[in-house]
Amino acid sequence: MRRTRRRGAVAVRLAGPEAVRRGARAVDVGMMLRAMTLARHAARRGEVPVGAVVYRGREVVCEHANDREATGDPTGHAELVAMREAGRMRGAWRLTDCSLAVTLEPCAMCAGAIVNARIGRVFFGAHDPKAGACGSLWTIPADGRLNHRPPIVAGILARACGRQLTAFFAERRRAARRQGTAAG
Numbered sequence: 579m580r581r582t583r584r585r586g587a588v589a590v591r592l593a594g595p596e597a598v599r600r601g602a603r604a605v606d607v608g609m610m611l612r613a614m615t616l617a618r619h620a621a622r623r624g625e626v627p628v629g630a631v632v633y634r635g636r637e638v639v640c641e642h643a644n645d646r647e648a649t650g651d652p653t654g655h656a657e658l659v660a661m662r663e664a665g666r667m668r669g670a671w672r673l674t675d676c677s678l679a680v681t682l683e684p685c686a687m688c689a690g691a692i693v694n695a696r697i698g699r700v701f702f703g704a705h706d707p708k709a710g711a712c713g714s715l716w717t718i719p720a721d722g723r724l725n726h727r728p729p730i731v732a733g734i735l736a737r738a739c740g741r742q743l744t745a746f747f748a749e750r751r752r753a754a755r756r757q758g759t760a761a762g
C-alpha cells in the first residue's frame with residue numbers, strides 16, 4: 579500500500595496531477611522515460627528524436643525510435659514501427675492488452691495504426707501542433723465513428739520530450755548555417 583502510494587506520488591511529480599487523474603501511473607512515466615532514451619539515441623544518429631514503447635503491465639513488448647533517415651521508409655515513425663514489431667513478435671495484430679508510450683503526439687498515420695492495432699491505452703509526451711492527431715489537429719482515436727477508442731493521456735513529461743525535439747532542430751539549423759558559411 580505504502581509502495582503504491584509512493585509510486586503514485588512519483589507519477590504525480592513527473593507527469594502532473596492532470597495526467598494522473600486521467601489514468602497515468604508510475605509505470606507509464608517509467609515507460610515514457612524509456613522512450614525518451616530511445617529518442618536521445620535516435621538524435622545521435624541524425625533521426626528526429628521520437629521514441630516509443632509498447633508494453634503490457636510492467637513488461638516491454640517492443641520499443642523503437644524513429645528511423646526514417648536510416649531506412650528511407652516514410653512510415654518509419656517510432657510508434658508505428660513499435661506496434662508493427664509487437665504484433666509480429668506476438669503473432670497477433672490485436673494489441674488490446676498493451677499500452678503505448680510515445681514522446682510526441684502521434685500523427686494521423688500513427689493514430690490510424692493505434693486504432694487498427696486496438697491499443698489499450700495511449701500516453702504521449704509533447705503535443706505536435708503541426709501534425710498531431712491525438713488532440714492537436716485531429717483526435718482520431720477518440721472519433722465516435724470508429725469502433726475502437728482507446729483512452730489518451732497527453733503531456734507525460736511533455737516539457738522534457740519537447741525539449742529533445744527543439745534542441746535537435748536548433749542544432750540542425752546551426753549545422754546548416756555552419757555549412758552555409760563554409761560554402762560561402
Ligand SMILES: [Zn+2]
Binds near residue numbers: 685
Ligand atoms: Zn506518426
